[in-house]
Amino acid sequence: MGKKIIRVGYVASILFLSLSIVVPAKAQNSGFSVQVSPSPIIESIDPGVSKTVELKIRNQNTQKETFKMGLRAFGVDNNSGEVQLKNEEPIDVVSWVTFAEPVFSVDAGQWFTQKVIFDVPKDAGFTYSFAITVSRANPTQEAGGKTTIEGSVAIFALLSTNRSDAVRKLDISSFISKRKVYEYLPANFLLKIKNSGNTIVQPTGNIYIQRSLNSTEPIDILSVNGTGAYILPDVTRTLQSDWTKGFPTYKDTSDSGKKKLFWNWSDLQNLRIGHYVAKAIVVYNDGVRDIPAEANIDFWVIPWKLMGGLLVIAALVITGVVSVIRKTMKVARKKQKDDATE
């Protein structure tokens, strides 16, 4: 019986080992650590004119590294707004975007200045957008039993060509409030802006929070595109603005991204109740003047729990007052009756 158990155990062990993939343990390499500036690269170029831009690259690793430069195409998903980096080179620029030193070495902790050369063709188009990559010239080779991880940094390059026929044009595709009714602020607004021109633009503007559409003085003014985001031609980008100046307000907490209601009594004057209009005015410059685009939405702020609480308190107070008055009157009437009887 004992021998049988040992035999079964032996067979099971062999079976287990045969189904296992032996991957030897490996000491950790020192990784990849790079800092780049500027990121992104935003430049104006002229047709037929060469332009050189400096890209600073710092090797933050603990040993000397040899890096190589590369180019990649990217696209933007109009529905999700997601930037999709591609494996391919950007074919429209690969022939005229070069690097002074395509492969270079940098000592640990040192900066290297790479010269990015744009030999702009005479028949250059309106805009070019692509990514410049910095990666190890000699990446870790694949070897059995381990997964190799290679790091790389991409720097977006957005080039606008100075052409007299360049058209700067923006349209507001949609302007929505995340909710129609808010209990407390913040109220969140999503402004979808489409670049319907042929050059890269950086829109700006304000969202005016008002009681009515034609109010002369807004209650609050929000910034549109406060981070200075760029919109590529034929791309729609969603910009979010939040109206936060309220009392009380929900704020993010550090734990698990949950929102917590904050009662800052010094903001009591910012108690928001009722109907509001958000009027967005986005402005872009067509090269000569500001061109505004306008959209508006209405929404409500109804702090129903707070109002309910106040109503209950008011009801209790009124009930108490009425009860006291009734009691007083009853006593007075009784006294009057007693006096009359006497």
Next chain:
Amino acid sequence: MQNIRLQKTINLAIALGLVGTMALFIIMSSSQASAFSRTFVRFDRMKLSTATTGTVCANPGTVAVENDVQVTFPTGYTVSTTVGNWTVDTTNTAWPTGGTAWPGIGTATAAAGQVVTFPSTDLTVGTLYCFNWNNTASVSVKSSATASNSGSITTRTSVPATIETSNYSTASITDDQIVVTASVSQTFSFALSANTDALGTLSTGAITSSATPRTTTIDTNAKNGWLVWAKDSSTGLNSASAAATVASTTPGTNSTIVAGTEGYNTGVTQSQASGSGTITVAVPFVGGVSGKGGGLDTTLRTLATSTGTANTAVVTLTNNATIGSTTAAATDYTDTITVIGAGLF
């Protein structure tokens, strides 16, 4: 008899009332100037406290002999009272369709308060006339941002008597357009903790996950945030000697692999010391649970994004693998994962 007298009195009162109403209507009509069929005032700059040029257009609808046009600028706009600053031209600077040079227009003849008076000659009904004021010393946008700043355009006879008047509205904004002309020195720092991830010996009895998950650490002042993408070389763990692959589990969707069934994916978690950005792990790669994650393939897929600046934003990559009873045994299963980070524009 008394009834007849009363009836007469009532009729007389009604008649007088009607006549009075008509007279009042006529008087009011004659004193109320009519409005243009179309007006247009465009400020070339809308930023607060910014000197600006602009364009005025109006389409008259009343037959009269115009002598001047008065433009009233919105309250709060700083209007120069020096008439010499109110020079004009009639160059068509993207005027509305049908815009025609305003006849007789010239440097302002008066500027007081918010009202500036320009000379004009007779206008033809139904024509849209335009002119530009072309000196930035003339007017500056108000210092507060408001969506509806009202002003008016009025044409007058030589008497002077108002012929037509209409209101217009414009906005003042905190900041206006930015043309792409210069680079912004934003920095982006990306650190990968190591270049290998040894999963060890895989078995049918358990999920094997990275013993020391590799991290990418991002520091950036890029206000628009950052992105991390990844792809792999073989869409799975590949063995050359066994000519076999433990395939990535459904790339593009989130999955939880289970012991005993072949699977390979990468789970992603995140943390950040500080920064304005909110990090979001792409849905297919959400990890944090044993065996949970997304499969990588040869397409660069977004692992995580952030909406703002980052101080020590850490994206942790945990590779998970399981094998089945028919997985070919070999010691050279390997994969190359490429992780790329970038600051957004």
